[in-house]
Amino acid sequence: MCSTTQQPVRSTAELRAAGLGRAAVAAGLGDGSLVRLRRGVYASDGSCDAIRRAAEHGGSLACVSAARHLGLWVCGEADELHVWLRAHGRAYTHDDCVCVGHWDAAGAKDAFGIPSVPQVLRQILLCVGVEDFFVALESARRQRLISQRGLAWLRSHTNAAGRDAIAFSRSDADSGLESLVRWRLRPHGLPLRTQVRLTSVGVVDFLIGERLIVEVDGVVNHHDQPHRHKDLVRDANAAAWGFVTLRFDYAMVVHDWVTVELAILGALDRGLHLA
Numbered sequence: 001m002c003s004t005t006q007q008p009v010r011s012t013a014e015l016r017a018a019g020l021g022r023a024a025v026a027a028g029l030g031d032g033s034l035v036r037l038r039r040g041v042y043a044s045d046g047s048c049d050a051i052r053r054a055a056e057h058g059g060s061l062a063c064v065s066a067a068r069h070l071g072l073w074v075c076g077e078a079d080e081l082h083v084w085l086r087a088h089g090r091a092y093t094h095d096d097c098v099c100v101g102h103w104d105a106a107g108a109k110d111a112f113g114i115p116s117v118p119q120v121l122r123q124i125l126l127c128v129g130v131e132d133f134f135v136a137l138e139s140a141r142r143q144r145l146i147s148q149r150g151l152a153w154l155r156s157h158t159n160a161a162g163r164d165a166i167a168f169s170r171s172d173a174d175s176g177l178e179s180l181v182r183w184r185l186r187p188h189g190l191p192l193r194t195q196v197r198l199t200s201v202g203v204v205d206f207l208i209g210e211r212l213i214v215e216v217d218g219v220v221n222h223h224d225q226p227h228r229h230k231d232l233v234r235d236a237n238a239a240a241w242g243f244v245t246l247r248f249d250y251a252m253v254v255h256d257w258v259t260v261e262l263a264i265l266g267a268l269d270r271g272l273h274l275a
C-alpha cells in the first residue's frame, strides 16, 4: 500500500486555487517539493511512482492499479497500469507506456483523484473479470474500506455476475489466496470451512468435510527452514489425529489451479474428507 498524500497530483488551476502562484510553483520545482509531469500537471514529492505515471498518461489510477495502491488484494502481476481518463479524457503516450485506459464516468473530487473503492471494484469487474472482482471485494470488506452504503451502490451499479459475487462474499477472509481458493472451489459445492481450529494442530486454512485439511502457503515466510519444520510437525500431528493434509503454494493456486483442483477432487473421491 502507498502512503496517500493529500492530492499528490494537481493541475495548474488546482495549485492556483490552493494559493500557489507562479513564484511558489517555481520555488517548489527548485527545491524538489513539486515535479512537473507534463504541461500544467505537477506531482508533489510524496506521490508514488504509479500515481505519477498515471498522471503522465493523462489521468489517475483506476481498476487493479488503484486497488493495489489502496492496499487491496489483486491477483496477478502489476506490469500494466490501468489509468482512469474520465469520460472525455485524452491519453498521452510517455516512456514505457503500457497503460490500459478507462473512460467510464466514475466521479472524483479532484482532477487527478482516484475513484472511490466501489467504483474501483466496478472497474475491475468490467475490465478484468468477476474472479478478480471477488478477491478485491473481499479484501475491501475485510479491511473495512467499503461501507454498507458502498456495497449497496455496487449492487445497483453492476451486472448479475457481480451481484452473485457480492452475495457470496464475506468480510472475514484472511487473505487474497483464501478468497481465490473459495471462489474457485465454489462450483463444486463442497462442505468447506475456513480458518478452523483443530486440537493439537492449530488453525488450518480450510477443512473440507470432517477430515480433509487444505493449507495454502502465502508468498512470505514459507521458504525458510524453521517454517518448513513447523509445517511438517503440523502435518504429522494432523495425521496422528486422523486428518489428511493437502498443501499448496501461491504459484500452484494462481498458475496451476488444474493440479490443485484434481488433487482435492481426487481426495474427495476416495472419501478422505469423511469421518
Ligand SMILES: [Zn+2]
Pocket (backbone or CB within 6 Å): 062, 063, 064, 082, 100, 102, 123, 124, 127, 128
Ligand atoms: Zn482495468
Ligand SMILES: [Zn+2]
Pocket (backbone or CB within 6 Å): 001, 002, 048, 049, 050, 051, 068, 069
Ligand atoms: Zn501507489
Ligand SMILES: [Zn+2]
Pocket (backbone or CB within 6 Å): 056, 057, 092, 093, 094, 096, 097, 098, 099
Ligand atoms: Zn501510459
